[in-house]
Amino acid sequence: MPARPNAILAARRDNLHKRARIIQQIRAFFTQCAYLEVETPHRIPCNAPEEYILPQESGTAYLHTSPELCMKRLLAAGYTHIFQLCRCWRKDERGRKHLPEFTMLEWYCSPGNYLDLMCTCEELFCALVPEETLVWQGTTFQVKSPFERITLSQAFTRYAPISLQEAMQDDIFEEVYTDHVEPQLGTDRPTFVYDYPTDMAALARCRPDAPHLAERVELYLGGLELANGFSELVDPIEQRQRFYAALKCMQPEFPERMMPEPFLSELRHMPPSAGIALGVDRLVMLLTDAATIDAVVAFTPEEL
Amino acid sequence: MYSSSDLKKGLKIILDGEPHVVEAFDFIKPGKGQALYKCKLRNMITGTRLDRTYRSGESFEPAPLEERDMQYLYQDEVGYVFMDTKTYEQITLLEQTLGDDRYFLTDNMDVKVLVFNELGIGVTLPNFVNLKVTQSDPWVKGDTAAGNNKPATVETGYTLQVPSFVEEGTLIQIDTRTGEYVTRVKE
Numbered sequence: 001m002p003a004r005p006n007a008i009l010a011a012r013r014d015n016l017h018k019r020a021r022i023i024q025q026i027r028a029f030f031t032q033c034a035y036l037e038v039e040t041p042h043r044i045p046c047n048a049p050e051e052y053i054l055p056q057e058s059g060t061a062y063l064h065t066s067p068e069l070c071m072k073r074l075l076a077a078g079y080t081h082i083f084q085l086c087r088c089w090r091k092d093e094r095g096r097k098h099l100p101e102f103t104m105l106e107w108y109c110s111p112g113n114y115l116d117l118m119c120t121c122e123e124l125f126c127a128l129v130p131e132e133t134l135v136w137q138g139t140t141f142q143v144k145s146p147f148e149r150i151t152l153s154q155a156f157t158r159y160a161p162i163s164l165q166e167a168m169q170d171d172i173f174e175e176v177y178t179d180h181v182e183p184q185l186g187t188d189r190p191t192f193v194y195d196y197p198t199d200m201a202a203l204a205r206c207r208p209d210a211p212h213l214a215e216r217v218e219l220y221l222g223g224l225e226l227a228n229g230f231s232e233l234v235d236p237i238e239q240r241q242r243f244y245a246a247l248k249c250m251q252p253e254f255p256e257r258m259m260p261e262p263f264l265s266e267l268r269h270m271p272p273s274a275g276i277a278l279g280v281d282r283l284v285m286l287l288t289d290a291a292t293i294d295a296v297v298a299f300t301p302e303e304l
Numbered sequence: 305m306y307s308s309s310d311l312k313k314g315l316k317i318i319l320d321g322e323p324h325v326v327e328a329f330d331f332i333k334p335g336k337g338q339a340l341y342k343c344k345l346r347n348m349i350t351g352t353r354l355d356r357t358y359r360s361g362e363s364f365e366p367a368p369l370e371e372r373d374m375q376y377l378y379q380d381e382v383g384y385v386f387m388d389t390k391t392y393e394q395i396t397l398l399e400q401t402l403g404d405d406r407y408f409l410t411d412n413m414d415v416k417v418l419v420f421n422e423l424g425i426g427v428t429l430p431n432f433v434n435l436k437v438t439q440s441d442p443w444v445k446g447d448t449a450a451g452n453n454k455p456a457t458v459e460t461g462y463t464l465q466v467p468s469f470v471e472e473g474t475l476i477q478i479d480t481r482t483g484e485y486v487t488r489v490k491e
Contacts, residue, residue, distance in 0.1 A: 052338040052360075092309045092360075093339070095331025174337045175357060182334060200336055218335055228335050 008303070015288045015296050022128065022284055023085060026105060029127050033120075035081040035107060040070035042087060046258045049246045050202055054091035056100070063089035066277055067106055068203065069263045072232065075110050076270040083107035085280065096292045097224065100301060103280040112274035113231040114204075114215045118192050121219055121227060121276070122147055125190060128287065136222050136286050141189055147219075148191040155193055159184040168197065185220035193218045202242045204230035219278070221286060229276025236267040306364040311341045316348070316367040319356075323348040323367035323420050348418075349401070349425050369420055371428070376413045384409060386417055386424065397424040407462030408433045408480045429480040434489050435459055436475050443468035 027037065047055045047065050055062040064070075067084050074082055088104045109116060122145040126132075129143040156164040160180040167176040185191050194217040198206055201214035215231035233239050243259060284296040294300045306317060315326045328344040341358040348367070374386040374395070383398045384406060395417060399406060401424065408429050409415075418426040440456035456466040458476070466485045470476060477486040 050336060052333070052336060093331070093333060095333070098331055098333060174334055174340055174359075177334050177337065178332050178340060202336075225335055 009298065012295060012298065015284070015290060016298060018288050019284045019296055022287055023280065025128055026085065026124070026280070029124055030083040030107060033081070033123075035083045035109075036079065038071065038074060038079075038082050038084050039086070040064075040067045040074075040084065042089075044070070046260045048203060048260060048263075049243045049250065049258070051246045051249045056089040056091045065090050066104060068275065068277070069260050071106060071108055071275065072270060072273075073263055073266050075108055075232075075273050075275075076266040076268075080110045081108070094301070096294075097282060097285075099281065099293055099297065102293075105278040105280050105283075106275060108232075108273055108275035110271045110273035113272065114194060114217045114229060114274055117229040117274045117276045118147070118149070118194075118217060118219075121190075121192075121278075128283075134221075134286065136289055137291055139187070139222060141186070141221060143190060148186070148189055150191060150193055151195040152193050152197075153195070155181050155185065164197070168199075182220070182225070183223045186222055186224070190219060190221045190226075193220060198242075199245075201230060202246050203233055203239070205233045217276075224282055224286065225279075226282055226286075227276050227278035229274060232270065232273045232275055234267060234270045234272060236264050239267055240264055306366060308339075308341045308358050308360050308362045308364075310364070311343060311358065316369055317345075318365040318367050319345065319347075322350075323369060323425065325367075327353070348420070349423070367420065369418055369425075371416045371418055374415055374417045376409045376411065376415060378411070386415065386427075389414070395419070395422075395424045397427065401425060402427060404462070404483055405429055405480070407458075407460045408435075408478065409460070410435070431480060432477050432486060433480055434475050434477050435462070437466070437470060437472055440466065440470060440472055442471070 030037065042064055043058050043061050044064050045061050047062055048069055053065050055065050066088055067086055071082060071084060084106050086104060087101055089101050091100060093100050107120070125143050126145060132142065132144045134141045134143050153164045156167065160167065160176050162176060167173045185193060195207065195213045196216040198212055198214045201216040204214035204216040207213045207215055217229050218225060219227040233242070240259070281293050281296055285293060288296055290296050306315065311326060311329055313326055313329050317324055324345040324347050326343050327346050330342045331339065332342060333339040339360050343356050343358065344353065345356055346353050373389050375389055377385045377387050383396045384402060385394055385396050387394050397417070405427055410433060413430065416428040417424050435458040437456045438459050440454060443454060452468050453465040454468050455463055456470060457463045464478065464483060464485055466476065470488065475489040475491050477489050478484065479486050
């Protein structure tokens with residue numbers, strides 16, 4: 001038996017208390033907005049094929065990387081407002097802002113589009129930060145509607161030495177984005193970045209007026225990526241093509257080229273909808289003034 | 305071979321043919337984009353520091369480093385000569401490789417020498433070493449400008465701050481990790 005109680009775990013007590021309260025507030029917010037809380041299986045036969053998200057194997061199945069597919073099947077079955085708070089798993093993701101097992105909040109509404117998601121995000125954040133200001137890592141942020149809105153292309157023009165198009169052509173999108181753009185997002189108030197190239201949004205609907213762009217939105221505060229949402233793609237033929245394109249590029253370690261067939265076959269019943277995933281651990285980091293994700297969870301994988 | 309996901313602080317890899325240690329590391333992954341592994345690396349031979357960003361799926365050659373128990377023998381015109389206490393094989397380390405550590409070597413001192421391809425690239429000294437003060441101005445009463453410390457030079461040529469009561473000829477203990485004075489030693 002160790003001589004002393006585990007000081008690292010004990011030091012997180014305040015943050016874990018705040019975390020529990022934040023999760024209660026999230027539940028209360030969505031319940032009040034007449035969303036139905038759902039639980040979908042964590043262990044599934046197939047995730048949505050996405051080029052850079054590696055699922056964790058679990059026997060012959062996989063742990064879900066997000067509850068997206070099952071929640072969309074509920075939308076296709078006629079559910080209109082649903083949310084879920086659950087654990088998700090993404091293999092090999094570990095850093096100051098990443099855990100391979102983390103907590104996700106996802107919500108979907110039908111009818112709806114990505115503009116509706118932005119409004120709901122604003123309402124949720126205002127409910128979580130009633131004092132309208134937030135201090136994180138020495139910076140004070142204003143948290144009140146409306147949040148800043150900027151397209152991805154504008155963000156590159158404003159903050160990066162080269163354009164979005166050039167960065168993609170030279171295959172250095174991630175490098176330029178993380179070095180120049182991301183640190184400038186949400187420096188004094190929350191910022192929505194929206195309208196992504198279709199290649200970067202496998203499950204999002206294209207803009208009717210600009211088919212090379214997808215209706216995808218990301219929420220940032222203090223350079224921290226908090227949420228990612230779409231106007232959902234509801235065309236099963238196009239969705240299959242997008243999945244196929246993602247599978248073709250996928251890393252060789254992905255063992256099987258599988259398609260989520262039940263999702264694809266039910267997709268044609270899905271009405272125009274919008275859905276978004278928010279990283280709860282990162283939200284808690286902001287609201288507890290924590291520098292790393294480690295400080296807001298009871299255990300990190302290394303402590304098990 | 306290591307892959308990108310093995311990168312972490314302290315990992316030693318070969319880069320451009322020379323051993324490098326990862327001094328700082330961060331995993332970054334924007335949204336649905338690909339993961340980036342940002343490293344601050346130090347060349348273990350030259351000490352040069354550089355930043356590198358890697359993507360998933362890159363591979364890295366582990367640096368074949370070996371730590372050998374050796375004894376310090378003497379200094380010659382090339383550098384500082386050490387002998388393997390098991391094989392009696394000798395290795396010479398250059399002045400620039402040793403840096404300030406060269407000031408803390410005493411005859412027959414037992415050290416650990418870090419070896420890369422038969423090239424000595426670093427040395428781990430005992431934490432404390434005793435050296436004699438060869439030069440230090442006597443303390444002038446009333447001179448409080450530098451607090452209670454004054455500069456002193458020891459037998460190996462190293463200069464450090466010592467308390468004002470330390471006189472020439474005194475044996476003092478120095479912490480080789482910080483290069484700072486610890487205490488006087490009774491002979």
